[in-house]
Amino acid sequence: MLRSVAVLALDPVATFELGVVTEVFGTDRTADGFPGYDFSLCSPDGGPVRTSSGFHLIPNADLGPVEEADLVAVPAHHHSTVPATVLTALRRAADRGAYVLSLCSGAFVLGAAGLLDGRECTTHWRYVDELERRHPTARVRCNSLYVQDGRLITSAGTAAGIDACLHLVRQEHGSATATRLARRMVVPPHRDGGQSQYIEAPIPKTPEAPTLEPVLEWLMGHLDRPVTVDELAARAGMAPRTFARRFRAETGTTPHDWLTNQRVLLARRLLEETGLTVEAVADRAGFGDSAALRHHFARRVGATPHRYRAAFRDRVGA
DSSP, rough: OOOOOEEESSSSSOOHHHHHHHHHSSSSGGGGGGOOOEEEOOOSSSEEEETSSOEEEEEEEGGGGTTSSEEEEEEOOOOSSHHHHHHHHHHHHHHHTTTEOOOOHHHHHHHHHHTTTTTTOOOGGGGGGHHHHHHHHHHHHTTSEEETTTTTTOOSSSTTHHHHHHHHHHHHOOOHHHHHHHHHTTOOOOOOOBBBSSOOOOOOOSSSSSSHHHHHHHTTTTTTOOOOOHHHHHHHHHOOHHHHHHHHHHHHSSHHHHHHHHHHHHHOOOOOOOOHHHHHHHHTOOOOOOOHHHHHHHHHHSSSSHHHHHHHHHHHHH
8 A cells, every 4th residue: 555655856856746746645635535645855865955946945854765665756857967876765666666656857867777677668758769868778658648667657748747646546545536636636537648648739619610528428428338439420420530530639549549448447446346246347337248348457457357356455455
């Protein structure tokens, strides 16, 4: 169970990405029923750190908490020089099985520690080529919002860090907690890590060019029934090819991938919160049968439905 979080503030630390980790893990919401964390903001020597915005902040710890934290987070830091003590602390954290999370260009710090070698990862699209040059053995997924490889999580720029943090909350505490937290933060409850970093500007909602919001809302209420692109296009009043282009422009993914991801999310909630059989979960989530559920669930979650349910109950009961 995730109980302690250490954030590495390296000069100059990016204020937005630091704020993301602080908002998700450093804000005490236990009175409202959210999990609480032992949260530490760390600098290499415990002293003040300059931010990328020009002002300074005062951490409450040196590298000590990094040695025991369940999660070690590294906000954006694009400078090539990283203290050796920091790199050693990151390697030790990874070796003992802690989650290690980078936001935006914080991936370069993980790379300097050797944690990206042979691993899947991502960063802000502007820095992808440089990350690949500096760390040629890393398997950089250039257009993902966030990537998890074991207990290593890397995110793209700015708001993608929110998605990565909520992904970890969902993984550790369940879909219901992550959704409530997203609502509290007034952000989307879930964006899949494989979704494109860059989404075309949503087309304005006008009588001539309505957005796809009504279709998406309808889909969310009918996940249990089979649907085709032709049917969705007809509901949107578009030709199928036009609908498919419009869908990617507004969501950053294909209708099939978006729908499959929503069904997997529903299946996760049902596995967490009900005693339904896997076959019943498959039917309720629109997969038709347990074989299809197992296939898509394992690809997106990394475990079978049975194993996910057992592991989730073990974590929650811990």
